[in-house]
Amino acid sequence: MKTKVLADYIIKELNKAINTLPKIDKNSDIEVLHEFRVSIRKSRSLIKLFFKKEKTIEQELKEIVTQTNTQRELDIFLISLENKKKSQNLYSKIKLQRDKAYDKICSEEFRNKSKNKLLNIIQKILNFEYFYTNKSLIKTAHKQYKESQKRFKSIDSSFSSKQLHKIRIAFKQSHYALQFIQDSKLKNENKKIRRCKKIQNYFGKIQDLTNQLDSLKAIYENEAKNKKYLKNIKKREEKLTKAKKKLLK
Known part of the structure; x- marks a missing residue:
């Protein structure tokens, strides 16, 4: 039996990303940004593997997630420095960098642009003629x-x-x-x-x-x-x- 279960699965992930967007903040748990990134990466990966012709969608998702790379990398760096007294000076420098980076993705501009892009991608997927x-x-x-x-x-x-x-x-x-x-x-x-x-x-x-x-x-x-x-x-x-x-x- 042919099915659109894959398209439905990707749309669910993209909606999850949209719902997570407003929760991303430099004071929020780092898992919030991580969950957003996973939803985008998962969707992009599945499109790249199963819908190879949809390069524009795949590229649009890449552009969104790439803007959050630095923030995630600095989050991981900070975790590696926690509870290490000798690293407090370095921790402060990384924290300052991290907070500045978060300001960029906590802006209304980033949130609105990303949300609109994701909604547009969902609409395109709803019109897919692929059946597996x-x-x-x-x-x-x-x-x-x-x-x-x-x-x-x-x-x-x-x-x-x-x-x-x-x-x-x-x-x-x-x-x-x-x-x-x-x-x-x-x-x-x-x-x-x-x-x-x-x-x-x-x-x-x-x-x-x-x-x-x-x-x-x-x-x-x-x-x-x-x-x-x-x-x-x-x-x-x-x-x-x-x-x-x-x-x-």
Whole structure:
């Protein structure tokens, strides 16, 4: 039987993002922004995988979520510094950056533009003429998962951070596709989803440390010989090396 269950699922996620938009604030729980980003990323990922011709919609969703990247990265950085007395000065600097970044996405301009874009995308999806059988949806999700696994097994020590990031994105796409299959009760995919999450955590650690190194270099741009800066850089570079080694095991 042909179905529009996928389109309905994506619309539900986009409505969730719209409802979350007004709740995003620098004083709100960081999970609020995270939930907004997940809804957008999940929708974008599913469109990219199942509706390959809809590049305009996929690009519009990318533009929305990209504007929240810095805020999320700084949220993660702050969490890594919590309860560390020796890092209070750095914490204050990151917090200041983070609050300024949040001001941009808490503005009425960002909220209204994003909401209107999302509503427009929902209308386009409602007019989709795509129809999939449940079997073909499962087949596409499984194919993506197998390709992600294959790429993961090909990783070696010569892979750059950029190459690793691409494989991480492939696993996110697999995760979201399998989660859709699971949530829609088309097939039990718990085992594969757990596998995706485990691998994503490895990649996530590498990405977080890479982002933190970039933030540190930006903060101490004019203080290259600052001892605290050099110590923080060294600490994260060591952690990054360990995280990459763990990925290769």
